Every structure is written in C-alpha cells, then in structure tokens.
Amino acid sequence: MLDNHYEVNTSPDLLTFEFISTGPKGHITKIVRYTELNVKGFYNLGFGDKDPITGYISDRAITTNNNSKKVLATVASTLYAFTANYAEATIIATGCAETRTRLYRIGISNYLMDIQKDFVVFGLQKPFGSHLEKTPFIMLLW
Amino acid sequence: MNSKKTETEKKSFLSILKLIPALKGKYTDKPLFKDKADKANYILKTVGIPNLDAADKKVVTHKKRTPATAN
Numbered sequence: 001m002l003d004n005h006y007e008v009n010t011s012p013d014l015l016t017f018e019f020i021s022t023g024p025k026g027h028i029t030k031i032v033r034y035t036e037l038n039v040k041g042f043y044n045l046g047f048g049d050k051d052p053i054t055g056y057i058s059d060r061a062i063t064t065n066n067n068s069k070k071v072l073a074t075v076a077s078t079l080y081a082f083t084a085n086y087a088e089a090t091i092i093a094t095g096c097a098e099t100r101t102r103l104y105r106i107g108i109s110n111y112l113m114d115i116q117k118d119f120v121v122f123g124l125q126k127p128f129g130s131h132l133e134k135t136p137f138i139m140l141l142w
Numbered sequence: 143m144n145s146k147k148t149e150t151e152k153k154s155f156l157s158i159l160k161l162i163p164a165l166k167g168k169y170t171d172k173p174l175f176k177d178k179a180d181k182a183n184y185i186l187k188t189v190g191i192p193n194l195d196a197a198d199k200k201v202v203t204h205k206k207r208t209p210a211t212a213n
Contacts, residue, residue: 011165018165033174037183039191044182046175059175081159092182122192124185 005074006030014085017078023067030071031057032078034091043086045093047075059096072107080118 006019017032029050034043048059083089095101105123108115115121 008159009162009165010159011168012161012163013166016165016169017159018162018168031169031174033169035175035179037179037186039183039186042182042186042191044175044179046178048175057169057172057174059178092185094178094181094185096178124189 004070005077006070008074008078008081010078010081014082017081019074021067021071021074025064028052030074032075034082034086034089037092041088042090042092043082045075045079045091059100068103069107072104076111083119 006021009018010016015034019030019032021028021030029052031046031048031050033046035046036043046059048057050057079091082091093104095104108121112121
C-alpha cells in the first residue's frame with residue numbers, strides 16, 4: 001500500500017505534512033494536518049489542496065490529477081509517521097462530502113487487511129430506523 | 143492497544159520524511175480544516191468514544207447511541 005507515494009515534508013512536531021502531487025493538472029501542493037480534538041489523545045485528520053494563487057487551503061477542491069491512489073497512499077504514509085510519534089493517538093477521518101467520504105472508504109476497504117495489522121478500525125453507521133448507508137464515514141484509528 | 147510496528151519500523155517511517163522546521167509555523171495564521179475538527183468534536187460529543195479495550199483487531203461498527211442505551 002505504501003510502496004508508491006510522494007515525498008513528504010513534515011514539521012518537527014509531525015502534525016503538519018506537505019507534499020506535491022503531479023499530474024495532468026500540474027503540481028498541486030497538498031497539506032495534511034493532525035489537529036488534537038477536545039478529547040485528549042484524539043486527533044482529526046485534515047487533508048486538502050493549497051491554491052497556488054491565493055494560498056488558501058481547502059479540503060473541498062477537486063483536482064483530478066489521475067493519481068488518487070498515490071495521493072491516498074501518501075496520506076496514509078503521514079498517518080504511519082504521525083502514529084510513530086503519537087503512538088497512543090486515535091484519529092478521526094471524514095470527507096468534506098459524502099462522495100469524498102465514499103472515496104476514502106473505498107481506499108481503506110481495499111487495504112483493510114493490511115491496515116488492520118497495525119490499527120484498530122472503526123466505522124460509524126446511521127442508527128436503526130433510517131437508511132443504513134454509511135454516512136459520513138468515521139474511522140477511528142489506533 | 144499500541145501499534146504493532148517495532149521501534150525499528152517506526153523509525154523507518156520517520157526516516158523517509160524530510161523535516162522542515164518552518165512548516166511548524168507556516169500555516170499558524172490559517173485555522174486549517176476547522177470545520178472538520180468541529181465536526182469531529184461534535185461526533186465525539188454525540189456518539190461518544192468507542193470501547194477500545196473490547197476491539198480485537200477487527201472492524202467494529204459503533205452504532206450511534208440512543209438515550210436509552212447510552213452509558
């Protein structure tokens with residue numbers, strides 16, 4: 001899963017990661033940030049694109065560079081790096097929209113066996129009485 | 143439950159990264175992914191924390207607690 005990923009720059013505290021995705025749309029700077037939540041030891045995994053003109057960072061940008069697998073592998077590599085330093089952390093990850101969450105869920109499902117060798121994976125379903133589609137998918141890793 | 147990676151394997155992940163001290167303060171003026179963090183806090187507040195001790199390296203579906211079943 002982690003064999004093909006972009007080179008990553010990281011802050012010394014291993015909370016912020018930056019890498020450049022390359023493809024038909026050119027070079028896109030991507031940011032990954034782990035933010036501690038109100039519950040100590042729980043972190044949110046945020047991931048988005050940096051606008052080359054405004055510098056604005058958005059997790060809603062859609063930049064189809066034909067490399068989603070490599071990008072997700074790179075994000076996964078930051079997760080391993082982060083948890084190497086924050087071994088007791090639990091991470092929550094969701095997409096900004098259901099379609100994006102579904103993409104992440106597919107990526108995780110494809111490598112679930114490998115991921116489960118190192119992490120405990122949780123998901124969240126809607127309660128009974130409503131449609132049991134998984135929304136917004138929440139994964140807590142440990 | 144800690145990661146199953148050995149110390150050597152953990153260090154190997156760190157060794158492939160490039161440490162950039164400037165990155166620590168590079169985005170401090172930008173509250174990155176605040177709405178995501180707010181959403182995650184809301185989820186923790188309403189759904190609660192899963193029973194991590196009961197997890198046994200398998201996918202566990204944490205169903206949203208109703209008031210009748212909440213601890």
